[in-house]
Amino acid sequence: MSDTIVSVTALERSFVAKQHVVHALGPVDIDVQRGEFVAIVGPSGCGKSTLLRIVAGLANPTAGKILINRADPSTPLCSMVFQDYGIFPWKTVLANVRFPLDIARVPRRNADEIAHDWIGRAGVQGFESAYPATLSGGMRQRVALARAFVANPEILLMDEPFAALDAQLRLVLQQELLRVWEDSRRTVLFVTHSIDEALLMADRILVTSARPGRVLADIEVPFARPRTRAVRATVEFGQLEEQIWQLLKGGVEDRGTDNAKA
Amino acid sequence: MRGTEAVRTVTRAPAAVDLNPARYARRRRAVGTALAWGTPVLLLLLWQVAASSGWIDVRFFPAPATVWRAGVAAFGNGTMTSAAEATIAKLLIGYGIGVVAGLTLGLLLGLSWIARSSLEYTLIALYTLPKLALFPAFLLIFGIGWTPQIVLVGVSVFFIVVLATMTAVISVEEGYRDAANVFGANHLQLLRHVILPAAMPAIATAIRLTAGIGILVIVGIEMVSGSSGLGYLIFERSQVFDPATMYAGVIVAGLIGVIFTALVTILLRFAIPQQRPRFRRR
Amino acid sequence: MSTSTRAKIFRVALIAGLLVLSISGVAAAKSATKPKQPTFYTSQLSVLPKGVSLSGKPQTPVAKPLKKTQTLVVGIPSKLELEAPVFLAYDEGEFAAEHLRIEFVYDTVPDLLTLLGENKVDLVYAGAQAAVFNALKAGVPIRWVSGVASAAPDSGLYMSDKYGSSASTFNPSVLKGLTIGVNPGGLAAPSEYGLYYALQKAHLSPSDITMVPFSDISAMVSALNAGQIQGATVGPPYTAGITPGTAFQAEPGYPSTIQIAGYFATTNLTVNHRAAGIAFFQAIERTINTYLHGDYHHNPIVMHLLSQELGTTTAQLNEAPPVPFNLNVPSATIGALQQMYASVPDTLLYTGLVKPSQLIDLSLVVDAAEGQ
Numbered sequence: 047m048s049d050t051i052v053s054v055t056a057l058e059r060s061f062v063a064k065q066h067v068v069h070a071l072g073p074v075d076i077d078v079q080r081g082e083f084v085a086i087v088g089p090s091g092c093g094k095s096t097l098l099r100i101v102a103g104l105a106n107p108t109a110g111k112i113l114i115n116r117a118d119p120s121t122p123l124c125s126m127v128f129q130d131y132g133i134f135p136w137k138t139v140l141a142n143v144r145f146p147l148d149i150a151r152v153p154r155r156n157a158d159e160i161a162h163d164w165i166g167r168a169g170v171q172g173f174e175s176a177y178p179a180t181l182s183g184g185m186r187q188r189v190a191l192a193r194a195f196v197a198n199p200e201i202l203l204m205d206e207p208f209a210a211l212d213a214q215l216r217l218v219l220q221q222e223l224l225r226v227w228e229d230s231r232r233t234v235l236f237v238t239h240s241i242d243e244a245l246l247m248a249d250r251i252l253v254t255s256a257r258p259g260r261v262l263a264d265i266e267v268p269f270a271r272p273r274t275r276a277v278r279a280t281v282e283f284g285q286l287e288e289q290i291w292q293l294l295k296g297g298v299e300d301r302g303t304d305n306a307k308a
Numbered sequence: 309m310r311g312t313e314a315v316r317t318v319t320r321a322p323a324a325v326d327l328n329p330a331r332y333a334r335r336r337r338a339v340g341t342a343l344a345w346g347t348p349v350l351l352l353l354l355w356q357v358a359a360s361s362g363w364i365d366v367r368f369f370p371a372p373a374t375v376w377r378a379g380v381a382a383f384g385n386g387t388m389t390s391a392a393e394a395t396i397a398k399l400l401i402g403y404g405i406g407v408v409a410g411l412t413l414g415l416l417l418g419l420s421w422i423a424r425s426s427l428e429y430t431l432i433a434l435y436t437l438p439k440l441a442l443f444p445a446f447l448l449i450f451g452i453g454w455t456p457q458i459v460l461v462g463v464s465v466f467f468i469v470v471l472a473t474m475t476a477v478i479s480v481e482e483g484y485r486d487a488a489n490v491f492g493a494n495h496l497q498l499l500r501h502v503i504l505p506a507a508m509p510a511i512a513t514a515i516r517l518t519a520g521i522g523i524l525v526i527v528g529i530e531m532v533s534g535s536s537g538l539g540y541l542i543f544e545r546s547q548v549f550d551p552a553t554m555y556a557g558v559i560v561a562g563l564i565g566v567i568f569t570a571l572v573t574i575l576l577r578f579a580i581p582q583q584r585p586r587f588r589r590r
Numbered sequence: 591m592s593t594s595t596r597a598k599i600f601r602v603a604l605i606a607g608l609l610v611l612s613i614s615g616v617a618a619a620k621s622a623t624k625p626k627q628p629t630f631y632t633s634q635l636s637v638l639p640k641g642v643s644l645s646g647k648p649q650t651p652v653a654k655p656l657k658k659t660q661t662l663v664v665g666i667p668s669k670l671e672l673e674a675p676v677f678l679a680y681d682e683g684e685f686a687a688e689h690l691r692i693e694f695v696y697d698t699v700p701d702l703l704t705l706l707g708e709n710k711v712d713l714v715y716a717g718a719q720a721a722v723f724n725a726l727k728a729g730v731p732i733r734w735v736s737g738v739a740s741a742a743p744d745s746g747l748y749m750s751d752k753y754g755s756s757a758s759t760f761n762p763s764v765l766k767g768l769t770i771g772v773n774p775g776g777l778a779a780p781s782e783y784g785l786y787y788a789l790q791k792a793h794l795s796p797s798d799i800t801m802v803p804f805s806d807i808s809a810m811v812s813a814l815n816a817g818q819i820q821g822a823t824v825g826p827p828y829t830a831g832i833t834p835g836t837a838f839q840a841e842p843g844y845p846s847t848i849q850i851a852g853y854f855a856t857t858n859l860t861v862n863h864r865a866a867g868i869a870f871f872q873a874i875e876r877t878i879n880t881y882l883h884g885d886y887h888h889n890p891i892v893m894h895l896l897s898q899e900l901g902t903t904t905a906q907l908n909e910a911p912p913v914p915f916n917l918n919v920p921s922a923t924i925g926a927l928q929q930m931y932a933s934v935p936d937t938l939l940y941t942g943l944v945k946p947s948q949l950i951d952l953s954l955v956v957d958a959a960e961g962q
Contacts, residue, residue: 099486102486102490103489103490104486104489104490122491122492123492124490125490125491126486126487126490128483128486128487130483132483132487133487134484134487134501134502134505134506135582136505136506136508136580136581136582137501137505137581138581145488145491145501146491148497148501149488149491149492149493149497149501150491150492177581177582178582179582197491203490365707365708367707367725367728367729367730368704368707368708385936387936535774535803546700547698547699547700547719547721547775548719548720548721548724548778548936548937548939549700549703549720549721549722549724549725549728549939550724550936550939
């Protein structure tokens with residue numbers, strides 16, 4: 047288990063906005079082990095999504111670097127699940143889920159088989175030829191999850207995937223994700239605002255500060271797997287939640303007063 | 309029940325639509341269809357009555373029956389048929405060229421910032437030029453006959469399609485591009501799986517609008533130049549004081565416009581997967 | 591308007607001096623025998639019905655102001671030297687002298703005919719196109735109330751020198767099988783009558799020749815010069831572009847037995863507002879007699895006014911000969927034009943020919959000339 051898959055060293059990302067430099071992220075130093083479920087919790091605008099995008103290769107850092115240790119270069123490196131704009135409205139559910147395989151030029155027959163399997167596992171069977179416009183929000187995120195898993199990537203990146211769903215749907219999909227993940231135990235980087243979501247899902251929580259985003263704390267989540275909702279009732283859950291909230295509170299309130307002063 | 313809420317007891321009870329939704333919906337559909345077809349028929353009747361009672365001067369504005377007879381006669385002796393064929397042919401060729409050229413260049417401009425920087429403002433400037441003012445130049449370059457008119461239609465359609473396509477391609481949401489790039493799509497795959505389908509609805513709207521513009525332009529230019537097509541027939545019949553055949557020509561041109569736009573709209577649905585007509589229930 | 595004040599003073603002096611002469615002149619004209627055919631540059635004597643003719647004497651017919659000023663709306667398709675009488679009459683105050691207010695409306699002939707039918711326009715200057723005949727048969731009470739001019743001496747059918755040398759020796763049978771350039775509209779336009787007349791003389795039909803329409807007349811002249819077409823119907827000023835030695839005038843624009851253009855009105859003018867109509871033509875005739883008589887191209891005042899009205903220069907106007915103004919419309923016109931139009935399909939939209947008396951009504955012109 048001491049097999050570092052992602053090694054982030056002195057990572058920084060800044061950008062220029064209206065003639066002054068905005069320091070969005072960093073410096074950040076993180077090591078992620080293969081098969082870890084890492085949650086990143088922090089206030090808005092602290093660069094959590096930026097970190098994910100850099101890991102995914104959608105953006106580059108302005109300082110520092112990330113090293114990724116691949117176990118099997120023949121499989122895809124990452125998959126990503128977004129909060130919105132995930133799946134394509136012009137493709138059917140089947141075509142959406144099959145998309146990563148199409149990109150990898152997997153023969154159509156095999157690709158369809160694999161896609162059907164994951165559609166079943168994600169709980170959207172029967173909707174293969176439906177277009178996303180006819181699906182509810184929860185169904186669409188299930189399709190997004192199926193698509194993310196179908197490629198069999200080494201790293202799963204999730205950027206607040208359940209933020210747009212209502213509270214009850216969230217709980218359902220959290221369970222679903224845990225169920226699917228525990229089959230394969232891939233490395234997951236999971237960005238969320240919700241402290242209890244992080245505590246429920248993750249092995250490890252990185253608490254980040256407000257801009258510029260830095261790691262405030264690296265917390266081990268002690269609960270055993272498989273996780274159920276029962277963990278919410280434990281005392282440790284409440285204590286950890288309070289601890290994390292205290293860390294975050296400072297950042298959120300500071301930003302609040304900053305805004306008030308401005 | 310609407311009304312002032314000043315009474316002591318307020319009631320909420322079913323209305324007609326709630327008691328029997330299916331029947332209500334059916335009746336509404338029937339009324340809607342009746343109105344849609346009935347209004348033109350009513351207008352035609354009004355026109356005929358106005359002509360028969362002398363409210364309008366039938367020497368200059370004939371009754372629908374007269375226009376119908378003149379139209380039938382013009383089809384019978386072939387003048388209307390050949391005029392309509394000429395207009396349709398010129399429209400299809402010009403429109404086709406304009407759309408294809410606009411799509412191609414628009415895609416290029418949307419994808420390549422170099423192309424866009426070079427050409428965008430030039431194209432916008434040219435777009436605002438009234439093409440009719442350029443028509444004498446077309447006559448000089450292409451001579452008389454069908455070619456300058458086809459070029460005029462093509463040019464009018466081209467500018468709209470190219471700018472709409474370019475904008476649509478640029479506006480493809482970054483989230484869609486990100487989704488494809490994460491999975492490692494190359495440029496061609498990105499184009500085929502993401503950019504083209506994402507831009508297609510906006511492009512289709514532009515193409516549908518230019519269908520109407522194509523008709524306007526071709527009939528318009530035929531009225532002032534050349535000696536073929538429905539525009540020329542309309543002009544020439546007015547010159548000789550034959551308002552009945554002239555208005556028949558106007559109506560035929562309008563019908564062609566309606567049918568052409570409808571055809572284009574239906575065809576475009578097939579280019580947008582999520583809007584394709586579904587032939588079986590899920 | 592200093593021009594019209596100057597003209598008024600000039601006129602008063604002239605009338606005082608010529609009063610006796612004009613009275614005796616009119617009396618002499620009434621008893622005179624038919625004047626000779628209008629010839630180039632000399633008199634513009636119109637031969638009108640009842641043996642009345644324009645005297646050619648300046649300041650006649652005398653102005654007879656209406657009791658109350660009336661307005662007449664005159665429709666003009668395009669400004670040409672042929673319309674010099676109405677523009678000059680306006681500029682020289684001849685209409686004002688009759689207590690007539692004239693408003694000009696510029697539009698296409700079909701639009702003007704529509705306005706005429708709706709009594710929104712009182713007079714329209716136009717060629718006697720098929721539209722006029724069709725409108726009459728459709729119920730618009732149109733009347734051809736005056737002619738405009740005899741054929742311009744240099745207008746007509748020009749043939750390549752291969753086919754002859756002059757109009758007097760031209761044999762129209764050679765037309766068979768040739769390619770002739772025509773104005774747009776071909777034989778549906780009255781300006782092409784010269785060509786049709788030549789075909790009639792040779793007992794040919796329009797299908798015996800190939801007619802090529804040119805909307806650009808100077809291009810047509812170039813084609814004739816280059817020999818690409820064997821003949822063309824040309825009028826001034828384009829006739830100046832014909833290279834000497836390549837083509838000759840084979841047939842005049844139209845014979846003196848017909849008229850192809852002029853003023854059209856409806857019975858609304860000829861019956862209901864007769865006095866205004868007569869006053870209009872008094873002014874027109876007086877203008878022709880005073881300013882547009884003989885070789886008026888040598889009259890600097892007239893040429894200055896004309897070049898201003900027409901938006902051109904005196905030099906350009908002089909490229910063509912002066913217009914031989916002629917207000918007559920011979921009855922033979924009606925049959926001749928209808929015969930030509932009938933040879934083009936879908937041009938005359940009625941059966942049964944229009945008779946001259948149904949369309950021609952020169953009474954306004956005659957009454958104006960007779961001073962009634």
